[in-house]
Amino acid sequence: MADYQYIVVDEPLDRVRRITLNRPQKRNALSNALRSELFAALEAADTDAAVAVTIIRGAGPCFSAGYDLASDNRQNQPFHTAAGIGNWPRHVAEGCFRIWDLAKPVIGQVHGHCLAGGSELAAACDLVYVADDAMIGYPAVRSISPPDNQFYPWLMGMRGAMELMLTGDTMSGREAAASGFANRSFPADELEARTLDMAARVAKIPSDLQQINKRAVHRQMEAMGLRQGIRAGTEMQALAMYTESTQAWLAQLLQKGLKEALTSRDASFGDGRTATKPGA
Template sequence: MTEYQNILVDEPIEKVRRITLNRPQKRNALSNALRSELFAALEATDRDDGISVVILRGAGPCFSAGYDLASDTRQDQPFYTAGGLGNWPRHVVEGGFRIWDLAKPVIAQVHGHCLAGGSELAASCDLVYVAEDAKIGYPAVRSISPPDNQFYPWVMGMRRAMELMLTGDAMSGSEAAAYGFANRSFPADMLEAGVLDMAARVAKIPSDLQQINKRSVHRQMEAMGMRQGIRAGTEMQALAMATETTKAFIAQVQGQGLNTALTNRDSTFGDGRTAATPTK
């Protein structure tokens, strides 16, 4: 099996491959190096006749806190996306649909923080199971932009999506399941067993039929405009990058460091790094 630097790959039960984001010291921040390995592993698995289902999870205390803002996302992207304005959000969306278009079902196993790009990654999966105490949201709306991959209205509906977009607040895993982001929530110590049980059930159906079952749901969402709508959302993200607020935040990151900038961002909300009981 291929050696990776930023992910772990194992097969916990028959016909199931598990990919673990493995940058726990960085809260599994989604660098392009990690994303390159992730897409390579997903595509290799999709070609493997011995595997029927993929589980995607994070090592350490969380699933993923989002994209690696300390890196230059324009460099070493895992696949080609046309350059120019909006390159990054279009690249993110193309990555999400690469997962969407795989033949094998992909299950997200979410614990701890699942924020910003982490939530975009989880939402690109076919099934999402979360720990009840997970924290899921898109806090970047407070300082940078709406999502690159604006899936929230599609899976949660307008009102709940709007509340998250206008506050940057996170929802718990229990709320995420109730709102439609996730299929189901589990107590944290039961999450892995619950996901493996579901993966085993999904793997019982042969892959030649299962890929059609998966696409039958996707085609209905696409008929309602989901693919076009999410792609159109990349233009909103690119436009937000030109606002004075975003330019000031980026300057603060460059001048004072990411931790200081995020602490300042969340200070008036009392969450994130400024919560009374730190959660990350």
């Protein structure tokens, strides 16, 4: 198995491979270096006859807080996406479809924060199991743009998606499961065992049949326009980057740094970095 710097790969059960995002000190921020390793590991599992299903989880206190805003996401992208306006949102959507189009099922195991790009990664998985107290959302709508991968309406319906898009609020794991974003939620201390239980059940079915089972569901979603809708959503994200509000926030980010920019963004909402700590 390959050596990795930003992920850890193991096999906790027979026919089950697990990929752990391993930048806990950065809340598993999705840099292009990490994403390159992630896609390589996913594709390696997809071509390994000994693997039937892959789990993605995060090390440390959360699944992923999103894309790495401290790095230039235009550099060293893990696969080629045509350049020009909208390169990044198109690149993100193409990455999600790379997971979508794998033959073998991928399971997202989500705990703690699962925000912005982290929620896009989870949404690309075939099955998603979350901790009851996970915090899932897309707070970037408050300062930058709608999602690069506009999956919320497809998973949650118009009303649930609209509320999240108009507030940037997060939902708990329980709410995510009730809304359709996730399959089920569990107490945090049961999440790993319950996810492995489900992976073992999925792994019982032969991979040549399972890939058709997976595609059968995907083709129905595509017939309803999911792939075209996600693609169209990338233009909305690109357009938002040119608004006066986004440009002002990006200028603040460059001038004052990420922590202060995020604090300013969330202060009036009382969540994110500005949330009141228990016992405070």
